[in-house]
Amino acid sequence: MATLYSSLAREIVERIEQGLYRPGDRMPGVRILSAQRGVSIATAVAAYRRLEDDGYIEARQRSGFYVRARPHPRVAEPEASAPRVRPSPVTGQELVLQLVKATNTPGIIQLGAAVPDPSYLPTRAIERALSRAARQRLRIMAYEFPPGAPELRRQIARRMAEIGCPVDPDEVVITNGCQEALILALRAVTQPGDVVAIESPTFYGMLQALDSLGLEALEIPTHPRTGLSLEALGLALERWPVKACVAVPNYSNPLGYCMPDEHKRRLVALLKARGIPLIEDDVYGDLGFAQRRPSVCRAIPGADVLYCASFSKTLSSGLRIGWIAPGRHLERVEYLKYVNNLATATVPQLAIADLLESGGYERFLRQVRGDYARAVTRMVDAVTRHFPEGTKITQPEGGFVIWIELPKDIDSFELARRALTEKISIAPGPIFSATQKYRNYIRISCACAWDTRIETALAALGRMIRQETAPVPESRMTTRRDAD
């Protein structure tokens, strides 16, 4: 049912797409819009919020709504995925660790793993915080049994309140990064053999988690701008005995979309109606390019959500500090954390608590979000220049990875293998699927230190792709034309 505000929003989208409002333009104020269209102010606000959710405009504090820059309006995006929606064991994940280890080769151009180059991280601040933490001698010698260091849990609870999701510090359990949080969440709400609904494509850490726990994956079609197809999910829930759903609603890896608020509400309601818990991975939530920090499903009243996040993409991967706010599953999650490794190391917990308490986190985020936005734009530019015409690239609204659709006949495993021989690491598409779909896709991390070697590497990748597509005469023609 089209509501008044959504028709109004659609109309404004048309104006933006016609170029009547250009990136950076200020939109009419809500009072003006309301008067112009003869709608209530509430409807005008709702229409703008919808446009904001859809990534067309952004609110600037005390200044109104502005049209957002779409970095590459003419770069084609991949379509929504259309996996076969049927539970399946996860296959082919053992080789991911081999790929990851290969990226440790000295001198490698690291475009594969979603690991920020240290130049994006506050290295000096971390060093200082660690040295201060090391001085708490007696404290750091001892176990910090679950739920973890109280000062860190307090800081995390404060941060969560700031992003609109208040939780009690005692409901936060510190983990060894977000991956451990996800493993604990899955173990808390499933048994081996259970079916778990997931985005498709989704990040391989989740697929490995399902594989290692003997769970079946139910891959749900996912749109590169709005995320999980709620229609497809609804149908799948009718048909299959789903025990949990995992989503990365904010700047999902690898697609980079931010699920609109309304979708988040519908997702939560859909699952709640069937008593299915949502495992929400918000590890990229702080890294959006828009002004507004996106909302989290955990904050929706009545939601049964195990919220998982970490500081691995913002402060430091190597400190291995993540957390989970598991709601009603708290007791089980604490027990499983204790069993898994008794405690998370104390010194990184104290260092991060110190860093958060000293108050620079929000300021640092503002800076690094800009850095990542520029890194993504630069990478999309370069890929557009070096890869054959017809290449489709996502335009993420946060995070630092892009998902690239290559010509149909490209085998991205073969491409990744060849790239490694030239000391370039990329992530081949099939590792983002439980059933090794996305054969002609790759994921590229943009959070690398940019230098001429990156341009050279992308040019080399472009060459390899053209060579791969060359053998078939028809595509050779296309390729030749593309190469002009």
Place this chain on the structure above:
Amino acid sequence: MATLYSSLAREIVERIEQGLYRPGDRMPGVRILSAQRGVSIATAVAAYRRLEDDGYIEARQRSGFYVRARPHPRVAEPEASAPRVRPSPVTGQELVLQLVKATNTPGIIQLGAAVPDPSYLPTRAIERALSRAARQRLRIMAYEFPPGAPELRRQIARRMAEIGCPVDPDEVVITNGCQEALILALRAVTQPGDVVAIESPTFYGMLQALDSLGLEALEIPTHPRTGLSLEALGLALERWPVKACVAVPNYSNPLGYCMPDEHKRRLVALLKARGIPLIEDDVYGDLGFAQRRPSVCRAIPGADVLYCASFSKTLSSGLRIGWIAPGRHLERVEYLKYVNNLATATVPQLAIADLLESGGYERFLRQVRGDYARAVTRMVDAVTRHFPEGTKITQPEGGFVIWIELPKDIDSFELARRALTEKISIAPGPIFSATQKYRNYIRISCACAWDTRIETALAALGRMIRQETAPVPESRMTTRRDAD
């Protein structure tokens, strides 16, 4: 079949027990013994080695064999356990975390968890090593993907060679403490529903691991001086489809025995004959009171052993650094480690590598082994003074916990609960059993900072035990007598 050397060994034991050789006395040299008894030198050596394995004598380098001090020759030890040998799911472990968390109460007398007081640990050296590690800024920001930091794996491999168990650094996988190593080992070699043979009593972390992984425990009778009954294990393996065996051959928790070398060889052979892997937990192996570092099963040629250990009992619990040398299960273990939490925190890995490289570890161990030996002696003394007569106490040969058998009618859960109200934590016996046996047993950690509060606490515990046994007239009589 009694061999010549074992008859000779038995004869010498009689002499020692008669007091002909007293603690600290030097035994006759092997040449003299060989000449005196008309046996070969090899037989004399074998007899002494047997006595050494059984804990009667110890070798001192270039000086011969000496009678070992038995700290409390008149303290009775608990008998070998006699659990019903039949697979069973683990029950009752959820409450352990509650007990552990209760011990975080300020001002509590901590006799429960097997956690060394920081006064036993090299706190200053750890602080310095951490500060040095923090200065490796770029390094500590990044993931150390499995198997883990090369410099730490090299140091661990060196240490393992020194203790007679050479492994390649690439076969060592760094974990978040020994508990994670054990979890990975279990996951590598079992499926939910499988049966795992374990010591009984055994430490609750292992029981929780079995519980959380849906494994069944097969509790094997265990002797407080020689460990797992190999006869009982042999029979159990005939009868039940055992998929793995877990043992803590050196200074097992809670019993504290050190399995004689010959038993280790038989254990390995018994399992090997049936293709069953051994998960060897050697977390206390460096903490023996005898001169000689005990051997490890992993070193026995052809053994299928996943060797697990950590620095949590020697250097620092809070750094959470352990490792696993999983032999032929390496690839699976690395994958599971990656899935479990991607990597262990980098900074503690570098700090421990630095500490080991700087060479003070062996010297530090010599000191702390003496500290623990004294702590155990002091605790056994105090328990003997404060607890009712008839109390039986293990006399561990390493580590820092003692296992205490109380009068039959004592409910140690009730005792632990009452003790907590007086701010004393102890570990009740049933949490060391899959089926909540050992109701009248408790485990006490001796690695506390000794002060008058400990004496007071033990006196209070003694009083509570007497009160508990009082209500039944017969036992009251006994108790009165005991209390005299």
